Amino acid sequence: MTINIVDTVFDPFLEIHDFQTQLALNGKFGATSIFIGTMRDFNEGDEVHAMTLEHYEGMTQKQLEKIITTAKDKWTILEALIVHRIGCILPSEPIVLIAIWSAHRADAFEACRYIMEELKSNAPFWKRETLNSNQTRWVLKNTGSK
Amino acid sequence: MITITLRYFASLREQIGRSQETLMLADSINVLDVWQYVHQMPLPDNTLIAVNMEYVERMHYICDGDEVAFFPPVTGG
Numbered sequence: 001m002t003i004n005i006v007d008t009v010f011d012p013f014l015e016i017h018d019f020q021t022q023l024a025l026n027g028k029f030g031a032t033s034i035f036i037g038t039m040r041d042f043n044e045g046d047e048v049h050a051m052t053l054e055h056y057e058g059m060t061q062k063q064l065e066k067i068i069t070t071a072k073d074k075w076t077i078l079e080a081l082i083v084h085r086i087g088c089i090l091p092s093e094p095i096v097l098i099a100i101w102s103a104h105r106a107d108a109f110e111a112c113r114y115i116m117e118e119l120k121s122n123a124p125f126w127k128r129e130t131l132n133s134n135q136t137r138w139v140l141k142n143t144g145s146k
Numbered sequence: 147m148i149t150i151t152l153r154y155f156a157s158l159r160e161q162i163g164r165s166q167e168t169l170m171l172a173d174s175i176n177v178l179d180v181w182q183y184v185h186q187m188p189l190p191d192n193t194l195i196a197v198n199m200e201y202v203e204r205m206h207y208i209c210d211g212d213e214v215a216f217f218p219p220v221t222g223g
Contacts, residue, residue: 063199
């Protein structure tokens with residue numbers, strides 16, 4: 001299990017490649033499920049040109065570890081990687097990466113979805129958007145399971 | 147005597163005007179009463195509360211040395 005909270009742009013595909021390369025799982029996994037969340041340039045009908053993400057350091061890691069531990073209880077997964085951005089983010093930049101390795105696809109798919117939804121509900125991150133008008137506003141709630 | 151640390155995040159921090167403060171109390175009280183004692187106003191309905199980085203209900207009683215955090219709904223991912 002690896003959780004990285006990063007304050008600079010990351011390449012999710014490179015993260016997956018590097019993580020998988022150092023795993024001692026060759027021949028053991030048959031499925032890798034990946035979710036990448038990317039910043040849009042619109043929200044709630046407005047054009048958004050930047051976003052700042054803050055978090056509760058320590059609690060974020062603790063909550064994400066709990067989420068992965070629960071997922072491991074529910075599904076047979078071999079490895080889990082979460083990378084989440086904080087700081088100033090621009091449209092098209094990745095916000096979050098979830099990657100799950102398992103022997104079979106059902107476990108990888110379901111655990112990946114579960115971890116993402118739980119992150120959305122429980123991990124203490126908050127987004128503040130800067131609109132094209134330069135007005136700023138807090139994002140008040142996450143979308144449901146869209 | 148009980149000493150706790152209060153922390154505020156995101157829009158709640160901005161409304162309150164500070165991110166952290168220390169509070170000394172004669173006795174253990176629940177986290178909702180902590181909020182009302184310090185801020186003299188009702189806790190906003192959607193506020194989440196954590197003690198020592200774990201979510202708690204509003205009736206959770208504090209202990210000496212606790213870190214009590216108040217924050218709005220989370221919006222990561």
